[in-house]
Amino acid sequence: MSDEGQTLDGAIPPARNTRLFGHDEAVTFLSKAYQTGTMHHAILLEGPEGIGKATLAYRFAYHMLTHADPLAAPASVSDPDLSQPLLRQIASGASHNLLHLARPVDAKTGRIKSSITIEEVRRAGHFLSQTSGTGNWRVVIVDTADDMNRSAANAILKILEEPPKKTVFFVLSHIPGRLLPTIRSRCMPLRLKPLDDAAMRMGLEHLGLTSGQDRAVVDGVIARSDGSLAHAILLLRYGGLEIAERCDAILSEGKGQEKKAVHALADTLAARDREQAYRYFVAYALDHASRHARDAATAGDLISSAHWAKVTAELQQSATSSDIYNLDRKQTVISAFSLLFQSPTA
Numbered sequence: 001m002s003d004e005g006q007t008l009d010g011a012i013p014p015a016r017n018t019r020l021f022g023h024d025e026a027v028t029f030l031s032k033a034y035q036t037g038t039m040h041h042a043i044l045l046e047g048p049e050g051i052g053k054a055t056l057a058y059r060f061a062y063h064m065l066t067h068a069d070p071l072a073a074p075a076s077v078s079d080p081d082l083s084q085p086l087l088r089q090i091a092s093g094a095s096h097n098l099l100h101l102a103r104p105v106d107a108k109t110g111r112i113k114s115s116i117t118i119e120e121v122r123r124a125g126h127f128l129s130q131t132s133g134t135g136n137w138r139v140v141i142v143d144t145a146d147d148m149n150r151s152a153a154n155a156i157l158k159i160l161e162e163p164p165k166k167t168v169f170f171v172l173s174h175i176p177g178r179l180l181p182t183i184r185s186r187c188m189p190l191r192l193k194p195l196d197d198a199a200m201r202m203g204l205e206h207l208g209l210t211s212g213q214d215r216a217v218v219d220g221v222i223a224r225s226d227g228s229l230a231h232a233i234l235l236l237r238y239g240g241l242e243i244a245e246r247c248d249a250i251l252s253e254g255k256g257q258e259k260k261a262v263h264a265l266a267d268t269l270a271a272r273d274r275e276q277a278y279r280y281f282v283a284y285a286l287d288h289a290s291r292h293a294r295d296a297a298t299a300g301d302l303i304s305s306a307h308w309a310k311v312t313a314e315l316q317q318s319a320t321s322s323d324i325y326n327l328d329r330k331q332t333v334i335s336a337f338s339l340l341f342q343s344p345t346a
Contacts, residue, residue: 008233008276010209014054015091015100018079019206022199022227023056023192027077030060030190034070040188042160042169044145046176047192049283050230052203054143056192057170061139062087064168065097068136098139099127103147114323116148121155128164137166144172145179153180160186175316194227203229209236217241226287234280243269243277247284255341266333278329282319285336289315307344314339 007013020027033039045053062080066087067073080087089095101120103112124140142148148156157180160169171187173179195203200222204210209232210218224244225232234240246265250258269278293308315336322332 008230008237010207010233010237011230012207014058015093016082017055017058018082019203020052020055020059021203021206022195023052026056026190026192027060031063031073031075031077034060034064035073035075037070039070039168041163041167042171042187044171044173044176044184044187044189045192046173046189048194048226048228049174050228050233051192051194052229053172053192054141057141057143057172058090061098061141061168061170062090064137064139065090065095096130097136098141099124100141100143102143114147116142116152118149118151118155121148121152121159124156124159128159128167135166137168138164140167140169142169142171144174145183146173146175153183157183157186195229196227197222200225200227200229200232204232207233209233228283231280231283234276234283238276238280239274240277240280240284243281244284247281247288250337251288251340258337258341262334262337263330266330269333270328270330278333281333281336282315285315285340286312286319288340304344307342311339311342 030039030043045057047053059077059080063073063077066080066084082088082091086095090098093100101116101124103114103116104120105111106113127140128138142156145153145156160183163169169187171183176184176189201210201218204218204222207229213236221232221235221241224235224241231240235244243265246261250261250265253261265281268274269281289308289312293305293312296302296304296308318332318335318339321327322329
């Protein structure tokens with residue numbers, strides 16, 4: 001997950017993660033752009049959740065702040081040394097040169113809010129209005145822009161339209177198509193791909209999650225993770241493997257045979273202590289539908305492709321509404337299966 005308050009058990013917060021796997025081309029592109037003075041003021045890092053977008057943003061922010069003069073910066077981006085005072089300060093959230101915007105914690109409930117609010121964006125405005133004491137770059141990481149409510153999105157747009165000098169935004173998005181077109185037009189898109197199996201294995205080893213695990217289990221987790229370390233952690237640490245197997249069984253049984261199993265699974269996922277298990281189910285349902293859409297499009301079946309694209313959008317909207325309005329998660333799970341059982345001709 002993105003910020004420390006949302007970091008999964010077994011993951012390393014991006015601000016303190018010294019390794020990045022699978023995105024060498026993106027890092028090289030940014031490095032050359034920075035070194036040649038052609039770096040855009042706002043980089044839209046696109047890609048599925050859990051593939052390293054936030055880690056990449058912090059990694060390159062460290063590179064810029066360590067090498068403030070682009071012309072003197074090395075061509076390669078090395079692993080950050082968090083023993084350095086500057087980087088240690090950034091990692092602890094105490095830097096005057098880097099601001100991380102994410103969903104804030106509700107002071108009344110102690111829970112993370114469902115969206116990035118306009119108050120958070122105003123923090124960015126205040127941050128950028130201050131003169132950098134070192135004359136260094138200032139970096140704002142928006143993590144993720146998908147989480148901004150309408151007011152926050154409009155407020156960040158105004159800043160992106162007239163950014164201060166020596167300021168770079170890293171705007172993270174899992175679903176860039178949902179962002180305001182005006183925000184996308186102010187950013188340079190940089191698409192990050194899901195991690196391949198080798199990068200997944202190295203990432204899991206770096207996190208210490210393969211130790212003591214049967215290789216067949218690790219292989220199975222990687223196969224189910226769609227190139228996302230976050231999904232792999234959910235599978236290994238939050239009962240995701242069991243959930244995936246139960247979902248597979250329900251969907252293979254066919255419509256009309258699944259009611260009891262669906263309700264039993266929905267009861268499990270709606271429990272108070274199953275927050276991350278529920279998150280994995282949402283990811284599973286979205287991946288299931290989007291994969292059908294891609295496969296149908298590849299086969300030239302435009303009717304099925306359009307159907308599954310519509311199902312994917314409806315699943316996403318249902319999950320988002322459930323979070324925003326604190327709806328009954330049991331009903332959200334049941335509704336998700338109803339959508340997944342719809343046929344293209346329904």
